Amino acid sequence: MFREASSATTDRTAAAERPSYEPSWQRRVARGLVPARIRPQLFGAVRSALHRGHEVHCPCCGGEFDSFIAHRGVHPGRCPRCGSLERHRLLIRFLRERTDLFEASLDLLHIAPEYGLQRQLQSLENLSYRSADLESPLAMDNVDLLDLPYPDSSFDVVLCSHVLEHVEDDRLALREIHRVLACDGRAILMSPIDPARAATLEDPTVTAPADRHRVFGQSDHLRLYGRDFAERVAAAGFAVETVAYLGELDAGKIAREGLRRESDLFPNDDVFICRPLQAR
Numbered sequence: 001m002f003r004e005a006s007s008a009t010t011d012r013t014a015a016a017e018r019p020s021y022e023p024s025w026q027r028r029v030a031r032g033l034v035p036a037r038i039r040p041q042l043f044g045a046v047r048s049a050l051h052r053g054h055e056v057h058c059p060c061c062g063g064e065f066d067s068f069i070a071h072r073g074v075h076p077g078r079c080p081r082c083g084s085l086e087r088h089r090l091l092i093r094f095l096r097e098r099t100d101l102f103e104a105s106l107d108l109l110h111i112a113p114e115y116g117l118q119r120q121l122q123s124l125e126n127l128s129y130r131s132a133d134l135e136s137p138l139a140m141d142n143v144d145l146l147d148l149p150y151p152d153s154s155f156d157v158v159l160c161s162h163v164l165e166h167v168e169d170d171r172l173a174l175r176e177i178h179r180v181l182a183c184d185g186r187a188i189l190m191s192p193i194d195p196a197r198a199a200t201l202e203d204p205t206v207t208a209p210a211d212r213h214r215v216f217g218q219s220d221h222l223r224l225y226g227r228d229f230a231e232r233v234a235a236a237g238f239a240v241e242t243v244a245y246l247g248e249l250d251a252g253k254i255a256r257e258g259l260r261r262e263s264d265l266f267p268n269d270d271v272f273i274c275r276p277l278q279a280r
Helices: 007-017 025-033 036-050 086-098 115-122 170-180 209-216 229-234 251-257
Strands: 052-057 076-078 106-111 127-133 155-161 181-190 238-243 271-276
Touching: 052 251, 086 115, 086 155, 086 181, 106 115, 115 127, 115 155, 155 170, 170 181, 170 229, 229 238, 229 271
Parallel strands: 106 127, 106 155, 155 181
Antiparallel strands: 181 271, 238 271
16 A cells, blocks of 8 residues: 655655756766767767776666766766666666567657667667657657657557656647557557655646756656556556566666666656557
8 A cells, every 4th residue: 555645745755856966067068069969879988988897787788887877966877888777778678578679570669769778779670660859869750749740550669768757748648659559559658656646746837947856856847647647548548557577577687787776756667568449
C-alpha cells in the first residue's frame, strides 16, 4: 500500500530531487564553440580517455570505464562516452532482451532521441529508423508531438521515453502516437512517476522554472505523474502492460551497468508496452 503524498511533502521531495544546476563557464564556452550535432561524439571521446577502466559497462555504447560520471552536478549516473543515463541503459537492455527490435523488420519512430540509444538503433539494418523532436539537432525530423506530420498507421513501433511530462497536452500527444501506430504496433513508453502519488499532479498556473522544479521535480516538467499513469495512457485507446524490468535483474548486473538511479522521488523506471485497442 502506497501513501498519498501531500503537496507539501511532494514539494520538499521534488526540490531535493534535482538541485538547481548551473553549467561551469568552461562547459558554456565549449558549447558555444562546438556545433551541437557533434558535441556528443567529441566530448565523449575526451571523457572516455579520462575514465579508462573496466569497473563499469555501458550497454548503450559497449564501453567500459573506471566509473560513470556525475550528471548535472549530482550522482554519477552518466556514461563518459555516450552520455547515457540509468534509464537509457535500462531501456536498451530491455529492448534487446525483451523485444524483437534487434531482429524483426520494423518501421520505428523514436521521439526525442537520446544520443546513445539513437546510435544503437540507427545502426540496425532490420529497422527503418526515424527520429523526431521539436528542436533537438539529433533528430532527423523537427516536428511537434501534438501534431505529427506522418500518415496514419505509419510505424510498427513508437519509442517515447521521458517526454510526456514535458509536453503541454500529454493526452493529445498520446492520441497522436496512437494514430501513427499500425493496428498491430506498439508504443514503448517511459516517464518519471512518483509511486507515492495516486493521481497525477497538474497545475497550469505553475509556470516559473523554479516553481515547476519545486512542484513537479524538474524545471521543465509540466506535471508530476502518479500511479494513474497507465490509466492516462489507456484512455488514449491503448491496452497497457507495465513491466518492472529492473526488478528482474540481479544486483551485480544493475551495479556494473548503472541501471538504478539514485532518486527518492522517482525510484522506479518501469517500461510501459502500449498496443492500440481498436483496428482503424
